[in-house]
Amino acid sequence: MNQRAHATTVLARRRIFETLISPGFYIAQTVGLVLAYFLVAGFVRAIDSSGFDYQLYPAYELIGRSLVGAFGTTFVEKLFSEGPFLFILYIAFLPVLLYLAVSSVFRFGLEKKVGALELLTYGPADSTSYFLAALIKDILMTAIYLVVLLVFLLVAGVLNNLILGPSFYYSLIILFFLSVAIYAYGIFASSLTDNSASAIAVFLGLILFFIIIMMGSFTIVSGYVRNLASVFAWIIKWISPLFYWDLALRFVEVGDWGMYFIGILLLLVLSMAILIISHLTMKARGVRP
Amino acid sequence: MIQTKNLTKRYGKFTAVDGVNLNIPAGEIYGFLGPNGAGKTSTIMMLLGIVKPTSGEIRLFEETYTPKRLDLRRRIGMVPEKHPTGMWTWMTAGEYLQMFADLFGLEDSGRRIDHLLEQVGLAEVKNKKFAEFSRGMLQKLSIVRALLHDPDILFLDEPISGLDPFGVKQIRDLILEENREGRTIFISSHILSEMEKLCHRVAIIFGGKLMVEDQMKSMLNTLAKDREIHVDLEELPADLLGKVKALNFVQDATGEEKTLVVKVPKTGDYRKELSKYLIDQNLVPLSIQEKSLSLEEAFVTITKENINLFAGIGGEK
Numbered sequence: 157m158n159q160r161a162h163a164t165t166v167l168a169r170r171r172i173f174e175t176l177i178s179p180g181f182y183i184a185q186t187v188g189l190v191l192a193y194f195l196v197a198g199f200v201r202a203i204d205s206s207g208f209d210y211q212l213y214p215a216y217e218l219i220g221r222s223l224v225g226a227f228g229t230t231f232v233e234k235l236f237s238e239g240p241f242l243f244i245l246y247i248a249f250l251p252v253l254l255y256l257a258v259s260s261v262f263r264f265g266l267e268k269k270v271g272a273l274e275l276l277t278y279g280p281a282d283s284t285s286y287f288l289a290a291l292i293k294d295i296l297m298t299a300i301y302l303v304v305l306l307v308f309l310l311v312a313g314v315l316n317n318l319i320l321g322p323s324f325y326y327s328l329i330i331l332f333f334l335s336v337a338i339y340a341y342g343i344f345a346s347s348l349t350d351n352s353a354s355a356i357a358v359f360l361g362l363i364l365f366f367i368i369i370m371m372g373s374f375t376i377v378s379g380y381v382r383n384l385a386s387v388f389a390w391i392i393k394w395i396s397p398l399f400y401w402d403l404a405l406r407f408v409e410v411g412d413w414g415m416y417f418i419g420i421l422l423l424l425v426l427s428m429a430i431l432i433i434s435h436l437t438m439k440a441r442g443v444r445p
Numbered sequence: 446m447i448q449t450k451n452l453t454k455r456y457g458k459f460t461a462v463d464g465v466n467l468n469i470p471a472g473e474i475y476g477f478l479g480p481n482g483a484g485k486t487s488t489i490m491m492l493l494g495i496v497k498p499t500s501g502e503i504r505l506f507e508e509t510y511t512p513k514r515l516d517l518r519r520r521i522g523m524v525p526e527k528h529p530t531g532m533w534t535w536m537t538a539g540e541y542l543q544m545f546a547d548l549f550g551l552e553d554s555g556r557r558i559d560h561l562l563e564q565v566g567l568a569e570v571k572n573k574k575f576a577e578f579s580r581g582m583l584q585k586l587s588i589v590r591a592l593l594h595d596p597d598i599l600f601l602d603e604p605i606s607g608l609d610p611f612g613v614k615q616i617r618d619l620i621l622e623e624n625r626e627g628r629t630i631f632i633s634s635h636i637l638s639e640m641e642k643l644c645h646r647v648a649i650i651f652g653g654k655l656m657v658e659d660q661m662k663s664m665l666n667t668l669a670k671d672r673e674i675h676v677d678l679e680e681l682p683a684d685l686l687g688k689v690k691a692l693n694f695v696q697d698a699t700g701e702e703k704t705l706v707v708k709v710p711k712t713g714d715y716r717k718e719l720s721k722y723l724i725d726q727n728l729v730p731l732s733i734q735e736k737s738l739s740l741e742e743a744f745v746t747i748t749k750e751n752i753n754l755f756a757g758i759g760g761e762k
Contacts, residue, residue: 159515159516159519160515162548162550163548166544166547166548167548169547170544170547267529270529271525271527271529272529272533274495274525274529275525275528275529276548277495278493278495278518278521278522278523278525278591279518279519279545279548279549279594280515280518280519280548280549280550281548282512282515442495442496442497443495444490444495444496
């Protein structure tokens with residue numbers, strides 16, 4: 157094993173251990189699972205003789221209206237076409253995704269600022285092994301949580317006579333790769349900045365920007381603004397992980413599995429590209445704030 | 446062991462390090478001095494591979510060194526001026542050292558950690574969280590961390606800054622002991638009195654340029670324009686200064702209470718002649734001492750001579 161791989165393994169092991177002994181990961185998981193529980197319970201209450209009507213349950217009504225406002229009716233209809241679990245999957249995954257991504261960005265910025273990253277690089281580690289270790293930790297924790305969430309929702313489905321449709325499973329896989337791309341953007345934001353606050357601001361700004369671009373493509377309905385926005389969105393979408401996520405899900409709808417896997421592959425290529433850019437940025441900027 | 450050739454670092458238009466040539470043989474304690482903004486840290490960061498030089502060459506262990514050479518980097522230990530106390534504070538000293546031992550892939554690391562902690566007097570606090578450590582203890586822990594992988598070169602940036610006299614002595618003894626074991630030691634410091642006690646050779650950097658590099662004694666001799674002889678007398682007669690000034694080997698004479706201070710040329714020993722003259726004057730010299738140039742005075746001399754030349758140059762990056 158070469159020096160960088162060895163350093164990455166040691167640092168990743170340490171980061172995983174630290175995550176497992178700190179309460180943050182468990183709190184985020186609990187929040188996700190509690191949300192999932194209430195959303196499953198709410199869904200059951202929102203079923204009447206004509207089927208599921210999100211307007212029958214206040215929480216779903218609020219969420220439904222917000223989602224329609226942001227992404228349009230078609231999006232919401234697709235989201236609930238196989239029952240509640242696709243929606244619950246996204247909602248219950250969000251706290252853990254945010255916790256892992258933001259905590260890694262925060263820690264990267266902090267360790268850079270106080271000189272801890274520099275201290276590590278006095279030895280056989282370098283900034284690349286450092287961020288790869290953080291990425292490995294985030295990927296592993298995400299996988300663990302997705303398994304926990306899957307088991308939880310399977311049990312909830314059995315107890316309430318509901319099934320997790322095929323879209324759920326395909327979304328679960330794509331969600332995993334989407335999170336890898338988001339973590340890669342977190343590393344990119346950290347490589348550009350010198351402290352936690354600015355790294356988090358850049359990271360959340362980027363994600364928000366991608367969401368707005370995606371929302372724009374759903375909701376801007378006419379005229380010059382739409383044309384201008386679509387040109388802009390067309391340029392930006394290639395670097396947005398949400399675009400590839402959406403692309404893969406569209407192929408799930410039409411049953412084109414080959415293109416679905418290409419969508420996943422593109423997400424991986426994007427993640428790799430972002431990591432390479434982060435590596436080059438860190439190399440150029442150094443580990444000192 | 447450490448060689449640089451025309452090592453230069455520029456940040457935009459500002460030249461932090463300007464064509465520095467170093468040649469440090471194995472087993473030496475090398476002092477790297479300079480005021481703030483002189484280019485010390487930039488030079489060290491380049492030697493460590495943390496900062497990429499703009500131009501020039503670094504050779505470590507007779508091989509060309511670049512930041513990619515992780516194999517060479519693991520033969521270096523570094524003690525930074527400040528330990529990043531904000532991180533890893535939940536760890537005990539032992540856990541912290543174990544993390545670095547794992548990074549280096551050390552075998553039998555437990556025994557190595559125990560041995561080094563014993564050496565610096567921290568064995569009893571191995572299982573204590575180092576958030577509770579004093580500045581001196583952190584500094585010793587930092588040195589232990591830097592020594593874990595038995596490096597051939599140890600870099601120390603301001604190793605005794607902020608320590609109490611007892612801590613200073615402990616660190617000094619540790620540095621000397623490590624050097625006796627054959628380690629090459631590169632110290633950057635502004636506490637010149639300590640550098641004078643520790644270093645075999647010193648270099649003074651100013652405005653990014655290496656102003657002087659020599660053996661401690663020969664540098665002080667070269668820079669000294671004259672020497673002073675201090676004589677403590679029972680009394681200092683009012684007319685004595687005039688008489689002493691008339692002596693052929695005396696350049697100047699002053700009196701400070703009961704002490705006669707005589708400036709003499711830097712070559713030759715004039716203590717015998719001076720004391721004989723004083724006895725002839727019916728005066729009793731209680732003590733007679735020759736005071737040579739201190740490193741601090743040499744440092745001031747060099748930086749003063751060059752301050753105008755480099756006026757307007759900004760701070761160190």
